[in-house]
Amino acid sequence: MTTMLRSGDPDYDNELAGFQTAVPRRPDVIVPAASAVDVVEAVRHAAEHDLPIAVHSTGHGVGVPFEGGVLVTTHRMTGIRIEDGVARVDAGVRWGAVIEAAAKHGLAPLSGSFPGVGVVGYTLGGGFSLLGRKYGLAADQVTAIEVVTADGELRRATPDTESDLFWALRGGRDNFGIVTALEFRLVPVTRLYGGSLQFGTESLSAVLHAWRDWAADLPREMTSSLGMVPMPDLPMVPEPLRGQHVAQIRIAYLGDAAEGERLVAPLRAAAPLLGDTLAEIPFTESGKIANEPPFPHGYRADNATVSELDDTMLDAILEHAGPGAPVPTVVLLDLLGGALSDLPEHPGVGWDREARFTVRALSVVDDAGMAEIKAAHGKLFDALKPKSTGKLLTFVYGDSGAGDEAAKVYSPADLRRLAEVKAAVDPANRFRLTHNVEPARDAG
Incomplete structure (x- = not known):
């Protein structure tokens, strides 16, 4: 019988620990899985x-x-196999390991900004990649999903077998079973022109407007985001950035470096630079673009997709999440469009592919209480509502409410179909300890 840990066992707390520390969980039993x-x-x-x-x-x-x-817990399940441009990865694999393995084949995965993120959770949420405007969602490249459903059966879902389950998992996440392995296509990328431009507090407004205007007409090979990051006045922060509310423009461009330099020239001219890391780099170093903190911490995040970023919205972002915000808030604006707007042959759960940007807000819970953060984020997203087209479940973190996130994220038609799939594979709603999709009660 598989090992089972209970509260009070020596390894229980270590096994329970994860990157997100603000959401309390106390299961009766933890099963450290090493295999399907x-x-x-x-x-x-x-x-x-x-x-x-x-x-x-x-x-x-x-x-x-x-x-x-x-x-x-699946972090012990770390197998990776690459064959004919397709990766098969077990449930505990992180993107950094796939990036390294794929590079040996002259390929890359549609990984995100932080290589320490797990492949399965990221992909089942859609997967917004550094290469997304060229190649679409990570979920769009998935060819097969191995999943244990509530009846204890290991199934293989593909577009041709278990097609409803294959659809529901890619966007419906962990509502339908426990994924033990994913298979997905890799893309022919070995290098990119990337890094970031950093600007100081006094330049926030100018940089926001410059990036918004610049983003209006870009080739698909250019994926970019803008982060507004309050940097602490502490010795571990590099001197030029210390104590600044930094605007960080992130660049991942798949053309040659000279054309990349030409494309970003308007951004470099937008305001005085505090830092500039743009260079041609191997894809194996793509985690350096955003350079996100690798240590576990507690955080709450919310998001909205928007049809545009007009001046009123930029003002609201500065007011509710800038240097004078009631709680320190990291804001990330992601440029969508390109391949992210294309409908793939086998789409997962729908989202607004016409949206132009995502607006994400994240606050560390150490700095403020969860209720205070929720209220501050609420003001920001209320101000963006007139141009908001939805939200992405993959960027909803740490909300302690038991609530109705699924109803806020999915269209009525998709929610109905998800509920029907749920009724087929998990009629008892065993997989409910998540942003829950309840099974349709009148299915079948």
């Missing part, structure tokens, strides 16, 4: 004892708190 067989046993145990069940690998995207039930 272990996952099957854990799910069957939950069914036999009528317990809810959840999963985490790295714990970046932990959504809701819970007590009781079964938690399956």
